[in-house]
Amino acid sequence: MQRDERVTSPHGSRTAQPSGAGLRQALASLKNNRQFRLLWVSNLFFFGGVWTQTLVLAWLAYETTGSPMLVAVFGAVRLSPLLLGPFAGVFADRHNRVRLLLFAGSWAVLAVGLVATLSSLDLLPYWVLLLGGLAIGLSQSPSQPARASLVFELVTRENLSNANALNSMAINMTQVIGPALGGAMISLVGAPSALWISTAWYAVSVMMLLPLRGHRQTIHARTGSAFAMVSSGLRSIASNPLASATLLITLAANTFLWPIYQSFMPVFAKESLNLDAAGLGWLLACSGFGGLIGSVIIASLGDFRFKGALFVMGTAIWGILWAGFALSHTIVWSYILMGAIGLMSAAFGVLQTTLVLMTTEPPLHGRALGLQELAIGIQPISSLALGVAAELLGIGATTFFSAALLVVAVLMIGTRGSRLVRYRGVETGATGVEPSTDGQRNVTA
Template identity: 30%
Template sequence: MAHVNLSALQTLLRALRGRNYRLYCAGQGISLVGTWMQQVAMSWLVYRMTGSAYLLGVVGFASRAPTFLLAPFAGVLADRWNRHHLLMLTQALAMLQAALLAAAVLYGVIQVWHIVVLCLLLGAITALEIPARQTLVVELVDREHLGNAIALNSSMVHISQLIGPAVAGMLVASVGEGVCFILNGASYLAVLLALAAMRLPPSPHLKSPRRRVLQELRDGVTYSFGFRPIRNLLLLIALLSLVGTPYSVLLPVFAKELLHGDAHTFGFMMTAGAGGALAGTAYLASRKSVLGHPGLIVVSGVSFALGIGAFALSTNIVLSLASLTLAGFGIMTLAATSNTVLQTILEEDKRGRVMSLYATAWMVFPFGSYLVGVLADLIGPRWTILLGAACCLVGTFLFGRYLPRMRAQVHTIYLKMGIIKDPA
């Protein structure tokens, strides 16, 4: 039995056999805890200062709108520049942003417009960071371990989401938001040290011929939307980002006004979603093959929609946490599965651009955040989230209608790449 358990654990963590990927996970894991602490503390700070769901939406918009606008160009840079060095630069800049936010809070001069400006700055930094990080992971592991590495990377995000919001809730309630921002700034040292310790061979994509930035961007868009499996994935993600995932913007409203809780309640709600997401990553990491991933995208989309729909209707904290757990499982499984499918079927010299469009699809979120803030004031938070859940169900159904053809196209690519063997 012990041998079986050890074998299962080795399968679950097989991507960690690589030294560079172990360093990446160690540094990124610590930094992500700080990131979640800052996100929770910032949302609570804005709502405490203003009591406005609308301004929560504005701040959510400001933190992600620059990423939406700049990520496609950042993808071109990720295909041109050294991704390792680019990631180090972004982490240093993010540490500076956290330090500025902490100073403004601790000196008692913070205003909402300060938060908006600093969120815009962080969004621009994130635009550079996302394609560099997404594409660097491929260079840190063997191709056969890519799906496992992406699942473990997602599990890191959600383990940190389990820890960060809970710690932030306690710190905000006891000593205030400023300490959370200080700890987030300090956490970037871990990822910078880990990146500096890596030993990486020259990147093959740096040898590709270069053209004008706009021409390379156009080539990436044409390639992505000209191939139906990539196009359908990007469109589904964009829909869920616009009408589904912005439910998180309204969590402070549900915690305080509808469930009559406080910062601890808000932290527990964030943690519940992370718990479901972590269960999803554990399941995906345990899978030995990428076969069956397209079908999982449909299942996870339905799970997410049902989860946020049930949360919107709930008046009980236990049911609310259970619903958020289901939603977290669904959206994480969809994100990691779609990421794995994309990373295994796209062409290497266009990886940065395709993954930047993938990031852009997720970054439709700020527009959804703004829309959610407006709708919550007009029709109430419950109906706003229910409407989003219904749209997610419809979108997932439309994606599912194309699923048999997508499976056939992806199967053909997997055969050419040697991921699966031809039965003949």
Template identity: 30%
Template sequence: MNKDRSGYRFLGGWRGLRELLPNNLGAFTQVFASLKSYNFRLYFGGQCISLIGTWMQQIAMSWLVFRLTGSVLLLATVTFMAQIPILVATPYMSVFVDRFNRCKLLVLTQSLSMVQALLMALLTLTGLIQVWHIMILSLLIGLINALDNPTRQSFYPSLVPKDKLSNAIALNSAVINGSRLIGPAVGGVLIGLLGEGICFLLNGISYIAVIIALLMMRIAPRRERAVKQKVWEDMRDGFRYVAGNIPIRTLLLLMSAISFFGLPLMTFIPAYVKTILHGESEMLGLLLSCIGVGSFIAALYLAARKSVLGLGKVVMLSGALLGIGLSVMSFVTIPWVAAVLCLPVGFTIIAAVASINTLLQTLSGEDKRGRVMGYMAMSFTGMAPVGSMVLGALEKWIGLQKIILLSGICCFVAALVFEYYRPLVRRHARPIYIEKGIIKEIAIGIDSTEEQQF
């Protein structure tokens, strides 16, 4: 009998799917383990408030642009303006993350973000807002986020003990996606009642919570790295480190593919609601909230896991299932069916992205973490606007439904390619896991045991 059941092995059979479950049912009691840390409790609380405002601003921004222009391409252009600085400027900004106090950097970026939101509110509430205003302010928030994103990701090890790092990252994803449940729903209602401006105003006010939380933290003094090289030399060293590390490089490439093909869905959802589902802002809020529900469940699932072992399988299956979900969604024209499909789409996006984040944090050295997280920000947030622009331009030729189908197929293919290289990635990750005490240095002869390592 031919034992090479490649299709069955890709999905992993029942045993592979079982690896997606937390290590044991008792792990669910550990979901909130990171909240035992005083600093993380402050961070968690501040994020709970601030991110609701962020999601309100996001839905208001998308709706405002589409209301003013009726153009999918301009909708994608505004997203491009907000996120392209992350792709271009993050390698430069991330050098400073490895040099300076990360808590102070976050206070700076959050304060600047508050100013941007209040400017959006002022222009919108006074009726002066134009598309070019939105583009300039989107570019501004993109530049701020080019520093904020790698700083935030590198800040987690300062908030929790090393063994709680993956839990903290997962809980932060839960906050992001829990706020996605509330923010878009409230934002959709407020847009209908009071207009987009009130969403921008409330977002600006919400930044006060996270700024206060950062100022109240008791962070152990971190010795700032002596500056012996020029910024471009640190950038070069960071690139060489990422390019020469097979696990990190492979994970970043997969993240780029998911971002390029999967995340533009978030940009196109207003057009999907308007032109295919024939809905209004309330329907947009519902779909985004359903994505948030799925994402929130994924974050809780990851928080319940006690170890990074097996996350490579989670990444692969999540990418494949995301591709399937998007492909099916491209054929849907019934609102409630689209809402239901948004649940697994949200789950798989966060399961893949948060797992990659955790693996990158685990695999990177402390002195290079800021720059690695900078490349992660480029791959996750920076590639999305490029994908939005390319797919937005193609939409003029082939239509929105075919664009979503193409995105799904490409995500599925990317997961297949990652699965092909996963044994190689596992071999190179194993010495790092041994060095960090994640696995014991023993001879492993059973393939299933090796499979569980990555």
């Protein structure tokens, strides 16, 4: 029988037992919670598949077409299922999240396996690659609200930052291994083999979720149709300045810079740095290694008090580093900058989800994370716009101006009106929450 390391407070809420600070705190959620440990290992293999196939498919798109614009079109198609985020959030609120993840993971195995088969048979022209990218996107993007909101159910609120940092560590570990492995496999044995590795990683991810099928999730009462639930969630979150500011910064980051990383790194590698596929893999691995270090640092902080400040200022510094990378034409300097970019991306990647969960009520978590997914879903549109700009101005100039716009947007959103930069993650009241009638969480900065 699993030992439950959590205790019940006098108010009936679960609280974490005191744990040591520093590096011991970094692994707290993994050591004390078997269910979260299974989810974490599943995430490790799931995102291993994501990073491997992301590099391989982007490389195939650029190698097939030689056009940054067509690479942008491919990226837009692959990421377009992100636009389903609000409805995926409703599903996460209304249905069992573990079952949703099992279905999405199984779909990923089938989708990537089919693309790998077509690539092995040399039957993967550009239009088929577009369809394959769409199928893979449908397996990945709509499951994210369920994957993120499940964390809140498996750990205590005090361990939420730690658990999200550990999830970010899993992503960044695979971001080190996946691109490096994918690039090396392209160079040594070809793209189809790399895609088959992605398929195997997705399959292991599904297997790790199977023991969680008995997890009893609280299914919140339905309040009407999916459209009605999306509408009510929008109204509640729009009236919440902290949650709104967090989502607006997420929107800005995914408008100006994440499409560069998701779609245009092969263009950077070839046009600015003259790197082959293996070199591109190592460039992305530097970012993953930096992100891994950043995630370990945040995980070791535990339930720290300057969450809003780290989110806002870390994202702004991340944008400044991207501007420096855009101006670099030296391989070693670019590797160093990409490592620093990964380091600062942890502040954004870990805390965007933590802040969304902390500033909204549990009945809204799925829909709030669905809106986060929608904010990420701007990437297909912004990817096309950035592709046009890259054709006209070059990828370096496009990235520099995008980074500058992000820094301005983040500082304006985070420091004016919303008080996000001063948010500490401290709740009010005996139970930590002063619930409101519309499902909004009342918090103090």
